[in-house]
Amino acid sequence: MDSRVSGMRDMQPAERLAVLARVAEMDSADRQLLAGPGALPLGTADGMIENVVGTFELPMGVATNFQVNGRDVLVPMVVEEPSVVAAASFMAKLVRSSGGFLTSSTKPLMRAQVQMVGMTDPHGVRHAVLTHREEIIAMANSKDKVLVGLGGGCQDLEVHVFEHTPRGPMVVVHLIVDVRDAMGANTVNTMAEMVAPLLERISGASVRLRILSNLADLRLARAAVTLSPEQLSTAQYRGEEVIEGILDAYTFAAVDPYRAATHNKGIMNGIDPVIVATGNDWRAVEAGAHAYAARSGRYTSLTHWEKNRAGHLVGTIELPMPVGLVGGATKTHPLARWALRLMQVGSAQELGEIVAAVGLAQNLAAMRALSTEGIQRGHMALHARNIALLAGAEGEQVQRVAQALVAERNVSVDRAKELLQAA
Numbered sequence: 001m002d003s004r005v006s007g008m009r010d011m012q013p014a015e016r017l018a019v020l021a022r023v024a025e026m027d028s029a030d031r032q033l034l035a036g037p038g039a040l041p042l043g044t045a046d047g048m049i050e051n052v053v054g055t056f057e058l059p060m061g062v063a064t065n066f067q068v069n070g071r072d073v074l075v076p077m078v079v080e081e082p083s084v085v086a087a088a089s090f091m092a093k094l095v096r097s098s099g100g101f102l103t104s105s106t107k108p109l110m111r112a113q114v115q116m117v118g119m120t121d122p123h124g125v126r127h128a129v130l131t132h133r134e135e136i137i138a139m140a141n142s143k144d145k146v147l148v149g150l151g152g153g154c155q156d157l158e159v160h161v162f163e164h165t166p167r168g169p170m171v172v173v174h175l176i177v178d179v180r181d182a183m184g185a186n187t188v189n190t191m192a193e194m195v196a197p198l199l200e201r202i203s204g205a206s207v208r209l210r211i212l213s214n215l216a217d218l219r220l221a222r223a224a225v226t227l228s229p230e231q232l233s234t235a236q237y238r239g240e241e242v243i244e245g246i247l248d249a250y251t252f253a254a255v256d257p258y259r260a261a262t263h264n265k266g267i268m269n270g271i272d273p274v275i276v277a278t279g280n281d282w283r284a285v286e287a288g289a290h291a292y293a294a295r296s297g298r299y300t301s302l303t304h305w306e307k308n309r310a311g312h313l314v315g316t317i318e319l320p321m322p323v324g325l326v327g328g329a330t331k332t333h334p335l336a337r338w339a340l341r342l343m344q345v346g347s348a349q350e351l352g353e354i355v356a357a358v359g360l361a362q363n364l365a366a367m368r369a370l371s372t373e374g375i376q377r378g379h380m381a382l383h384a385r386n387i388a389l390l391a392g393a394e395g396e397q398v399q400r401v402a403q404a405l406v407a408e409r410n411v412s413v414d415r416a417k418e419l420l421q422a423a
């Protein structure tokens, strides 16, 4: 499969779907699923959450050109913001000529926390828990035979002591669980509740909360890119200048939390749409990402950008990636199942690595635009279509009004209304 697809912007949705179907060798059932309205049946939606009254649709696009560890991938993205899919596709196109994205990840290890209170000897409690380590792990694994059979399950314990809190000493036991291809929240929560009575018996303390930690710092996905000045040069900017601009932009985010929040939002512009498209829990990924960005005690960039000895730009990203191929909505939402089929991922780890690559691409796109021509030219040109819609444009009017707004450098609803009235 060749993900290098050019000219999609000039097509109608049906034409894009035809191209996608050919490139990705989609069967007719999948084509119908995407072409037809209401891909999520109301009955299915009703089983997913409570008090369902309908379904809510968002645009699904496909980012083209991605190559991850030498494999071409088409990336489904569900997002309401213009220019995100274009920016990801653009950077993936640039990066292809230097080998694409290289990725890696750790094992899918999640942490479940069991909070213990009501003791005067927290270090004694820690010692008691660690003495019973094997018994606690065996109890955690006693119910989830499927997971253990797949090579996962609770593998280790950590005991964190908080000697002084406003509520007295506190001990928090972490179950370290290999959740294989699940996001794993329900899995580890079940284990945490299972071991709680044993922990109380061992320690004499009282258990309160039993819940996973969204700071999934043992479950990390990483991606890296290298770009030469030639790859980054444009008609207006020399590649060396672009690299210096990107390094200044990155350093701004690295030192200033006000900028880091926006910089990381740009990264999540790439990550969240893939998480949503695959039916995964975007709140969990968001929570983990921002907590990881603040793990040193100071909120900073999730990416690093440097220049190597050859003067090439080197970008890397590392962040928690609690995503699954099973569990949650990954198997219940028909489009989420399709999204996973499109990417042909064999494991949750592989999915997480692709997601990290898209986050890195998105960050590069934003910094490249910001440090050269500014964000408005590319972004506002695409946002103009939204403005035209807002002003009441329909059908072919949308593109015509949007183009006029961009040409006049006045992307406003008022002007769009004037243009529509004058037509």
Ligand SMILES: CC(C)(COP(=O)([O-])OP(=O)([O-])OC[C@H]1O[C@@H](n2cnc3c(N)ncnc32)[C@H](O)[C@@H]1OP(=O)([O-])[O-])[C@@H](O)C(=O)NCCC(=O)NCCSC(=O)C[C@@](C)(O)CC(=O)[O-]
Pocket: 005, 006, 007, 008, 009, 064, 065, 081, 082, 083, 084, 085, 086, 087, 088, 089, 090, 091, 093, 262, 263, 264, 265, 266, 267, 269, 362, 365, 366, 367, 369, 370, 375, 377, 378, 379, 382
């Ligand atoms: C928007 C672009 C890509 C235009 O960039 P351009 O220079 O006009 O692109 P191009 O015409 O040279 O096209 C290059 C490739 O980009 C893709 N592409 C280009 N246009 C389209 C399109 N319409 N539809 C689909 N794909 C498109 C497509 O793959 C195309 O290849 P081709 O198909 O020609 O072989 C560029 O200006 C860009 O990357 N801008 C950054 C946009 C961005 O970051 N958007 C996120 C929203 S802003 C935000 O929320 C985050 C932020 C910025 O605050 C984060 C931060 O501060 O760090």
Ligand SMILES: NC(=O)C1=CN([C@@H]2O[C@H](COP(=O)(O)OP(=O)(O)OC[C@H]3O[C@@H](n4cnc5c(N)ncnc54)[C@H](OP(=O)(O)O)[C@@H]3O)[C@@H](O)[C@H]2O)C=CC1
Pocket: 144, 145, 146, 147, 150, 179, 180, 181, 182, 183, 184, 185, 186, 187, 188, 189, 212, 214, 281, 284, 324, 326, 327, 328, 329
């Ligand atoms: N703070 C948070 O982030 C929280 C999130 N959640 C929600 O939890 C959900 C995700 O929980 P999760 O545990 O992933 O979902 P599930 O419990 O639905 O799925 C996990 C289960 O699937 C079974 N399974 C089958 N095949 C595999 C495989 N290859 N790898 C791993 N497990 C497999 C396992 O065992 P078996 O068949 O025995 O069940 C496993 O326990 C999401 O909807 C999330 O929103 C819930 C609470 C808190």
